[in-house]
Amino acid sequence: MQNDQLLQQLADIVGAANVSASAVDRITHSFDATQRQCLPDVVVHPGNAEEISRIVRLANAQRIPLLPRGAGSGFTGGSLPVHGGIVLVLTRMNRILEIDVDNLIAVVEPGVVTGRLQKEVERLGLFYPPDPASKDFSTLGGNIAECAGGPRCVKYGVTRDYVLGLEVVTPTGEIIHTGGRTMKNVVGYDLTRLFVGSEGTLGVVTRIILRLLPKPEARKTMLVAFASIDGAAEAVSAVIRGKIIPTTLEFMDGSAIDCVRKAAPLDLPLDCRAALIIEVDGDLSVLDSQVDRILAIIEPLGVLETRVAATSEESEAIWKVRRSVSPSLRNLNPHKFNEDIVVPRSKVPEMIRALEAVSNRYGVPIVNFGHAGDGNIHVNVMVDLAEAGMEEKVQSALHDIFRATVGLGGSVSGEHGIGTAKAAYIGMELDPPTLAAMRTIKKALDPNNIMNPGKIFLEDQPEPGATAG
Amino acid sequence: MAELKTLEDYRDEIAQCVRCGACQAHCPVYLETGREGSVARGKIVLAAAVLDGEVELDERLREEISLCLLCGSCVVKCPNHTPTDAIVGVLRRQITETHGLTPIGKGVAALTGSKSLIKTLLKGADLLSPLLFKKIPETSGLRLRFSPELLRERSLPPIPERNLFARVPELLEGETDKPVVGVFAGCALTYLYPQVGELLARLPHSLGYSVFVPRDQGCCGMPALSSGNGPLIDKLAGANLKAFAGRKIAAVLTGCASCHGMLAGHSAEKTGNPFGAELVDIHVFLAKNGLIERLAALPKWKQRVRVTYHDPCHLHSAGVVRQPRDLLRALPQVEFVEMEDAGLCCGLGGTFTAAHPGLSRSIGDRKLQGLQASGATLIASGCPGCILQLQDIVDRAGLPVRAVHTLELIQQALSESPQ
DSSP, X not given: OOOHHHHHHHHHHHOGGGEEOOHHHHHHTSBOTTSOBOOOSEEEOOOSHHHHHHHHHHHHHHTOOEEEESSOOOSSSTXXXXXXXXXXXXXXXXXXXXXXXXXXEEEEOTTSBHHHHHHHHHHTTEEOOXXXXXXXXXXXXXXXXXXXXXTTHHHHOOGGGGEEEEEEEOTTSOEEEEXXXXXXXXXXXXXXXXXXXXXTSSOEEEEEEEEOEEOOSEEEEEEEEESSHHHHHHHHHHHHHTTOOOSEEEEEEHHXXXXXXHHSXXXXXXXXXXXXXXXXXEOHHHHHHHHHHHHHHHGGGTEEEEEEOOSHHHHHHHHHHHHTHHHHGGGTOSEEEEEEEEOOGGGHHHHHHHHHHHHHHHTOOEEEEEOGGGTEEEEEEEEOTTSTTHHHHHHHHHHHHHHHHHHTTOBSOSSSOOTTTTGGGHXXXXXXXXXXXXXXXXXXXXXXXXXXXXXXXXXXXXXXXOOOO | OOOOOOGGGGHHHHHHOOOOXXXXXXXXXXXXXXXXXXXXXXXXXXXXXXXXXOSOOOHHHHHHHHOOOOOOHHHHHOTTOOOHHHHHHHHHHHHHHHHOOOHHHHHHHHHHTOHHHHHHHHTTOOTTOHHHHXXXXXXXXXXXXXXXXXXXXXXXXXXXXXXXXXXXXXXXXXXXTSOEEEEEOHHIIIIISHHHHHHHHHHHHHTTOEEEOOTTOOOOSHHHHHTTOHHHHHHHHHHHHXXXXXXXXXXXXXXXXXXXXXXXXXXXXXXXXXXXXXXXXXXXXXXXXXHHHHXXXXXXXXXXXXXXXXXXXXXXXXXXXXXXXXHHHHOTTEEEOOOTTTTSOOSOTTTHHHHOHHHHHHHHHTHHHHHHHHTOSEEEXXXXXXXXXXXXXXXXXXXOOEEEEHHHHHHHHHHSOOO
C-alpha cells in the first residue's frame, strides 16, 4: 500500500510536513494505552475538515484503512491501526472556536484537550462536567469517540449528555452536520448520539458543539472508612436510595487500600477494608446539610471513621489517596487486566460479592475501585503472566466477570469502549438482532469498511445480509 | 568510577512505561508540537525499538530525540516514574557514538571542555562583537552555538568585566565553630552573572560559614549531557571532583538549578553525588539557616515591589518549591504573588534553545499569560539559564518586567535601607 504516489497525494492535501511514512513516525503511532502495538503505514496530521474529507475520499477509493487518533490514551484499542493504513492525528485541530456565555455553549475542534476546555470555561464561571481520569491529556474528539465518563458522572452524566451537535466527515468523505446549538432539536434522526461512542468507526468528528453548565459555587469532599466491603457497597446503594445524588461516589476495596498502603503511608484505620470518597457540590448554603444527610444514611453500615475536608488542601489529600490506587497496583503483580463493568446501582453489593467469588475460584487477586456511585466499577485482575496457565486462567476469570455483570442487568463497558479488547464479549450483552442492526448502520455509512476497521465487531462474524455458512 | 549507563541498562525502566499518555499534559515540547514523538511516551517506545533493533538511528529518529529539554517534568508526573530524561541522555550518547557530535555538540565540547576558551570568549568581551567571532575558526561549532545571528535575536546581559573568581577569594574565612561549605557556581554564575555568583559565596559567609570557592571547578556537564557527549561528561565530572577534593566541606552549595540537577541527578547516574558532601540548593540552605525568620523580622518597606517566582525545572523536580517562595514572601521590600503556570518550563533547555530556537521561544512565550496576569514587575528564579530566557521572553513581548535571581532580592533587603 505504501507507495510514493499515495504519499504525494496526501502531501498535496496537507503539506509534506504533515505526512510521514518513516519508521519513527509509524512506531510512535502504533500504540495506545492497551500495551499492544500495530504499525500504521502512514501518519497524517490534517488541519481541517476539508483536508480530512479529501483524505477519506482518497482512502475510500483505494480501500485503505484509516483511523482518527487524538491523544492515543484509550484503554480498549480504539486507536490501534490493526489493519495498518492511515492514522489521522487530530492534535493540530486544537482550537476552542467559541465559548458562548449567553447560550452556555462551547464550539471546539476535536484535538482540544478536555482539561484545557474546562479551565477556559471555568474562567468564565461555566462548567464542562465530564472528567475522565485522562482529562489533562485526552482530547474531546477522543472523549466523544469513546463517550468518556469520569467520577462526576454520578450527578452530571457522561460525555453524550453534553454533546449538542457535531460536524463529521463520513467514511465516504461527505461533511455532515448533526444536531445544533439549541437544547431542543427533533429534526430528523438523532445522529449526534449515534456518533458519540462510535469509536471512530463511523466517521471523523471535526467540530463539536458542547453544552455547558454554570459552575457550582462550592464542593465538599469526605472520606469514609468501612470495616467491610459489604458495608461500603451497601452504602453506595443506600445513598442513592436516600434520594441524594452526590457529585462523585468513589469506591476502593480492601485490596486497593492495601496496595496504596504498601506504596506510601496511609492515614486510614488498619481494620479498614473498604472506603468511599464522596463529594457534593452546589450552593455553599446547602452543602453542609447534604453532608450530614449522607453521613446519617451510611452511619449504621459499619463506618469506622469519617473525614470531611475543611480546606481544599484536605480535599486534595483525599483525592490523592484515590489517584494513587492505579499506579500502586504494580506492587501486587506485573500484569493488569483493567475492565470497567457497570451494573445498576442497586446491584453494586451483589456485583462486589460476585467479584470476590471469581477471585477465590481462580486464585487471582482482583482489585476493585472506581465510580461505584453510578454502578461503574474498575475491576483489575492482577496477575503474573509468566506463571504457567495464567493466560487461560485470566480469560476464564474475565469471562465469568462479564457473565455475572450481564446477569445483573449491567454492561461490559461503562466508559472505556469495546475496541479490540472487548470485542469477544459484545455478543454476551447484545442479542443477535441488535448486533445486526448496528452492523447494518456501519455497512450503510462505511460500505468499504475503511473507517477504523477491526473494532467493536468480531471480524469473523458474517457481514449483515451475507448468507450464513 | 563506573561507566556511564547504556540503553541496555535501562531495559526495565523502559518496560515501566505503560503508554498511558499522562506525560502529554506536562511535556513543554509536546504542548507546542502535539506530536507523539516529542513526548516521553513516544520516546520510550522509540527507545524500546532501538533496543530491539527495530529502528535505525536515522535522521528522523535523531530529530525526535533532539526534541527534549531534559526538564524532567514527565518523570515527576509519570505514575511509574519512568526516567525518560536519563533514557534520552543515553540515546543521545549512543547517537553521538555512531554519528559523531552535532555542530552544536561540537560547540559545547569546545566551550565547556576548555576553561581558557570560555574566558577568551567572555572576558570583558561583547558577545555580539564581530571581532570576537573573527578569532574563532569557521569550522568551530562555537560559531553555531554562539553565532552572531543567533545571539542578535535574544536579549543578553552585558558581560561583566570581572568574573566570579576576580570577586571572591578561594577561601572566605568564617567563624571558627562553623564548618566550611563549598560553592559550585557553574559557568553562568562565574562568567555571565558573577554578581549573583558572588552572593552565593557571600551570603553563607555572612551567616558565619567559611566558604570555599575552588578555582579549578568547571562546567557541571549539563550541556555535555544534553548534546550526548559521554567522554566530556566524564572529563568534567572528574575535574570537578578533583577541584573540591582538597578540603573537608560540610556541603556544596549551588545557585543554578541546572547545575544542581546535573550534579545531583544526571551525574549521580554514574558516581553518586560527586563531591562526597551534600549538594544543597542555596534557597534550601538559607531557609535552614533561619534567613526566612530574619528577613521577616525586618521592617517592611512602604514602597514594595510586586514579585512573582518561576520554578526552574531542575529545582521543581528536586522538590525545591517551597523554600524560594518562603524567602520571597519574607522579604520586606517585596509583595509576593503567585502566577499561573509558575512551574512551566521557560524553554531554554541547555542546548535545546540553540538547536530549536523557534520552538524554544514559543515554549517560553507560554509564560507570558500568567506573568502578565500576576501584575509583577520582577520575576525571580533560582537558575541563571531561566533568568536569561525569561528576560528574553519579556523583552520580546515588550513587557516592563525584569528577571532576577532570588539572591539579588535577598541581598537588597539585607543591604539597603527601607524606602
